[in-house]
Amino acid sequence: MVRCKLSVTGFGLSAVFYCLSFTPSLLPRPWFLQGVVAGLTGAIGYAVGTALGALVRMRWWPSRRVERIAWHLLFALLPVLIVAFLWLGTRWQRALRVRLGMEPQQEYDALRTVGISLLTFGALLLLARLLRLAAHGIARLLGQYVPESAAYCAGFLVVTMLTYGAFDNLLVQNLYATADRSAAITDSGTGRGVVRPGIVLRSGGPGSLVDWDSLGRQGRNFVAKAPSTEQLSAFSGRPATEPIRLYAGLAAADDEKSRAAIVVREMDRTGAFDRAVVAVFTPTGTGWVDNNVTSSLEYMYDGDTALVSMQYSYLPSWISFWVDRDKVTDASAALITAVHDRWAAMPPTSRPKLLIFGESLGTYGTEKTFGSAEKMVEGADGILLEGPTFANPIHQQLTRDREPGSTVWDPRYDALPIEFASRASELRELTGPRPKVVYMQNSSDPVVWWNPNLLWHQPGWLRGERGPDVTPDMHWYPVVTFWQTMVDLIFANKVPLGHGHVYKSGTVDGWAAVAPPPGWTVADTIRLRALIDQ
Template identity: 80%
Template sequence: MRRLVVTAPPETTAPRRGSWLPTQRRGPIAKSTLPRRRVVRCGLSVTGFGLSAVFYCLSFTPSLLPRSWFLQGVVAGLTAVLGYAAGTAIGALVRLRCWPSRRVELIAWRLLFALVPVLILIFLWLGTRWQRDLRIRLGMEPQQEYDAMRTVGVSLLTFGLLLLTARLLRLAAHGIARLLERLVPESAAYCAGFVVVTVLSYGAFDGLLVDSLYTTADRSAAITDSGTGSGVVRPDSVLRSGGPGSLVSWDSLGRQGRNFVTKAPTPRQITDFTGRPAAEPIRLYAGLASAGDVRQRAGLLVREMERTGAFDRAVVAVFTPTGTGWVDNDVTSSLEYMYGGDTALVSMQYSYLPSALCFLFGRTQVVDAASALITAVHDRWAAMPAGARPKLLIFGESLGTYGTEHTFGTAEKMVAGADGILLEGPTFANPIHQRLTRDRAEGTPVWDPSYPALPIEFASRAEELRSRSGPPPKVVYMQNSSDPVVWVSPSLLWHRPQWLHGERGPDVTPAMHWYPVITFWQTTVDLIFANKAPTGHGHVYKSGTVDGWAALAPPPGWTTADTVRLRDLLDR
């Protein structure tokens, strides 16, 4: 009886991973013999985990402003994700050149497991100290010690959610690649899957998220703008827009416009400060609904100025507001107290949105509005006899400084265009500010430059304006050395800024250092807290404006003691 012998076919040796050998196929759509990539279960990248740990630790290093425990946790989690993404990409590039052995990878993991917890504990301790010192430097209450544990919890949650989102996107890319693999080579299929997911994700982010958020924010801001602040009532004075005989209706002023025209100090309050009889200040404003476009609104305000006798006052001041139309009442009131109410202040709204959104999506709005209003007022003022003109002062804060600079175009025209221009918290995109800083006198720091060629003064602290000598400047830039609006810029991603070279600004901690990507990210996050810092720090100038006005255009007999007394009054 014969025995049936079955012989197995010869084994086919699969090519090594990364081999250039072609895959043997049977038929037009034979499956690849390369090992399948894990799609659902995928371990962490050793290089990604290592760099994420480094980024996580660096996120606790100090920046310009202190952060709350919750914000620090979110920042740490986001920073760790950035590190993980960069580390994973580096690991992928390394594997293209040489595939490390399993033994090397295990050793790397053991080292990370031993070192990372120690490093995190050290930087948590250092970060707590840095935050406490920074808060003390800015005159703020220190945080509690147990906030560090809450920070860790928020950071881990943030990191986990973002990593899960990235893994889901990766899963989608793998799924699309599996479908395409039957039609095209494997490498092309995975490339196409990545491209499809990237395009769809960008479209969802830009079209659905960004556009929807912008539209929602615009509508919400428009609704808010239609409201009226607590205690704000329609004025009964003919010297205010929205009042009796005004060419601008009360309803068209918007929320910030109604605040602007009603919150001026009364003649009685001004008299109590000056000790002399005071005039009633003139305040005029045009909202977005007051006229059809910026030129019509500017022309409307000039007619309002003629109606109220604004050009007969000692001072006419034009204010370019922030995005929502807001003007700091400390800035306006300080000028009215200094001149005994003999002032006429005008401003005009150009957007419903905050300055940050206007800066990103609509900088032309502030330029058009500032140019229309400043030009209209200046032309009417310049047509008066030289000896009969009031002082023409111009003010801009934050995005308002950007619009003011673009209106004049050059520093020389700013100096010649008004009796005084006060600019607070200029943005990094301001063209004139960039030129003046770049061409500053040798040996002066970038945070407090000197430009002797023109009567232009810079101040990193308001009080330093009191000690200057000589004739008054024509332009004053007030820029707190801890103001992220002034110092954040895209170049922080790859270049160490000059404000972190050598001597630091008076409220910048010596513990702050520059790290690629990290410093840009941290300074950008500082923008969130910039308006919540104490006066004289961050993006908060408030009563410090008195020093600016006193340096530019002091009224007769004004003294440093008057400046201190008025600042105390405004701070109360």
């Protein structure tokens, strides 16, 4: 059973899928990852082709002569197709790298790509045949007691259930537990150059209600990496104020509401509500907040700011997104609600600007906290969201109900003061009333554009006008584009600024769009971006 001959329909469709896997996607792929994608895609094509062939043979069984001719055609055409697509794939990858400002890959990587793809395909085919052998063995055993059709059905179901159980319980759960333990150990460490602050305006510092050790690795980074007053003054040319940064790690309290309450008490302790700006940051899974985002706001306001955040997980965002999305929702709701309620109780004429920021999974938590676009607009003086996920309900609704003539990757929504930007510099050209909510979404960001629907549905961002950094050579193919874009997620942060999931200093344009300080100009934005990029 393991050594039985290959299916001609399976092999044919596998060859088609294999060749299509070399077509470009949103981001360039390293040679080894392209090999895995090609092998996996080819294996999927083989499975689909084998199933289709079995359905055809239920009504018509081809003669040995027809099957032999089909094999001869495949063996004649396949080498030519593979060589052609390897050559085209190399050109496509080189062009995509140039488009994104990256170094081109080496030509000889194509040979290693083929090797990795064949190993991947062979391993998957062997695994599939072993599972089929197990199903047949169970069927033969049950065939002594039940009809043959029922026995084979039962054998298939038993193997499927055992395989799923092994995958879920032995692999997924163990990997999750291992990742959680590893992340918890990492969280207990401290980044290089990070020291306990010696001022009362930081969590973990003198008089703080939060212990330095309880902040976690990312919390310690958050409170310790604010720019100094000397750096702030050097940029603005004016006397600067020492920024406030407050944070609660997982160890600060047993639940989200208690941690949020501690953050608000820290804000009262440090006089945070007397500042010009109070900003709430929903972090990524590990509790990380991009220091480019936080420091840019502090530079814009000469340090007259109070920035707060709160950890909700040890795990990276991509794991948290799949296994425990409720954590970010609960934590975001707890912190935003606690700060908002305290802020809303102040006289409108004397309270600070309330700003909210979310990136990636943080955008999902922010949207779920407010529940609707109208409430987002009303709930703060400005909200900046970078790289929203496909699961974001408000983002989906705004994109679906966009103004006619606008694109999926840069929608226009005139009913509310909400703005989308596929490039940060677009925000410098806004006219009319200032937006209250800004979505920054690079047109090549797979975090934004990956969706399970890619398996069977052509997305809007690949129809009609394309985003500025989406290659015209990219096309949608069932199953193939789904895997390609999923692989893009792995390297979404490994591309130059303004592409993929890399926003960094582009956040300055976002802050300048929703909440610029008095007298702020485009020249100031350009100057600050240059400083942060250094």
